[in-house]
Amino acid sequence: MWDILGPAYNARQREGRTLEEHKHSVAECGDKPGSLEQNMLWLQEADFSEVAALLVVDGRTLITAVTL
Numbered sequence: 001m002w003d004i005l006g007p008a009y010n011a012r013q014r015e016g017r018t019l020e021e022h023k024h025s026v027a028e029c030g031d032k033p034g035s036l037e038q039n040m041l042w043l044q045e046a047d048f049s050e051v052a053a054l055l056v057v058d059g060r061t062l063i064t065a066v067t068l
Helices: 002-009 019-029 036-045
Strands: 050-057 060-066
Touching: 036 050, 036 060
Parallel strands: none
Antiparallel strands: 050 060
């Protein structure tokens, strides 16, 4: 997945290029995702005018954001 998304969106993944590398990274460094509120604020700060959480299930969230 990272091989497709990284180059397509100019993203730099520093969590491992495979699932096993990612698991090792999380085991060593911990998983430090932003909270829902932080993610929504970051999107607003990045000039997205409308930001909403569409679905929240078991700690996973589907977020939508719109720029005008």
